[in-house]
């Protein structure tokens with residue numbers, strides 16, 4: 294039996310080289326074209342010529358099967374726009390998952406609205422629709438499902454609830470480019486509005502960037518206006534109809550996205566093929582279970598590869614030790630979000646004093662101290678039970694993918710040594 298690399302044995306592999314983002318001459322040439330044209334801004338063009346930003350918006354809307362796309366400066370900016378466009382106001386409540394990135398809720402806090410955290414399903418890591426109804430109050434305005442890791446939330450159940458209680462739905466598809474259901478409905482195109490991120494780590498990237506998607510023309514016009522200092526599509530340049538921002542995307546970002554978009558379909562297919570290979574090779578490994586995928590979904594971006602870790606099946610090898618041993622074998626992995634969102638310091642620092650905008654028209658704030666009791670699955674997910682592998686590992690060749698599984702099995706075969714090293718020394 295091979296000795297674990299953690300204890301001086303030969304690692305399964307040295308490491309994975311940097312493989313992200315994938316790029317080539319196309320990206321370089323498109324950027325050069327923008328530089329040489331001098332048209333660095335989406336409004337550098339005469340009206341009948343499409344800017345690169347506008348071309349990207351059309352292409353991405355078609356790709357994601359949604360009527361309108363508005364390119365913006367980041368996924369977080371896209372969320373801010375959705376919150377404003379849907380009229381979410383101070384004191385309103387919005388139901389979401391605690392197992393996500395802070396931007397899903399900072400857009401609410403920035404508008405003095407309350408995120409209301411509903412626990413995740415431990416198998417899917419998605420907001421559990423069975424728990425959502427109980428969290429709805431007369432102040433609830435919207436639901437923000439997050440298509441975490443590229444696996445889509447249970448949109449059918451959530452949309453039913455939204456219709457029943459007249460709630461808006463913002464899909465946080467920051468991690469879910471390409472994701473769609475068997476029936477053709479796509480991430481970002483099912484709720485009232487959706488958002489995507491094009492930040493460096495995302496499956497479609499230009500370093501920083503984002504998009505708002507919607508099939509509602511009025512909301513698309515509003516989003517257009519909010520991104521553009523409150524101007525109106527057919528209005529006069531110096532007429533500002535609402536307070537907005539400059540959240541536009543530059544032509545450089547759009548040039549990169551247009552070339553990256555051409556790569557996305559085949560990258561997603563590679564990710565899906567290699568994901569199936571890893572799962573086949575890991576089939577039967579005790580104590581490590583892949584996150585359950587949404588059965589209604591056909592295209593999976595696999596932005597992350599998530600496993601649930603059951604230390605008790607490994608004789609209580611703590612996750613930290615497991616991950617260290619895996620890393621020593623040359624497989625980069627992490628424990629994921631370290632705390633559910635409601636434990637972030639920001640929730641302790643919110644101002645709920647009588648004059649705070651949070652308290653407009655309400656007697657009591659949402660009590661974030663109680664969330665730990667109502668979200669045991671999110672608590673467990675963040676406390677030594679989750680393994681994240683970056684989905685970009687799936688872009689390597691199958692021979693490399695095999696080494697991932699090999700390392701997991703090597704750890705299993707050597708678990709006694711991991712345990713041995715785990716015992717407190719006398």
Ligand SMILES: Cc1ncc(COP(=O)(O)O)c(C=O)c1O
Pocket residue numbers: 367368369370393394396397439465467468489490491492502503
């Ligand atoms: C789930 C989720 N929502 C929103 C965002 C925010 O996107 P951005 O970093 O482009 O602002 C991210 C980014 O990591 C994310 O993972």
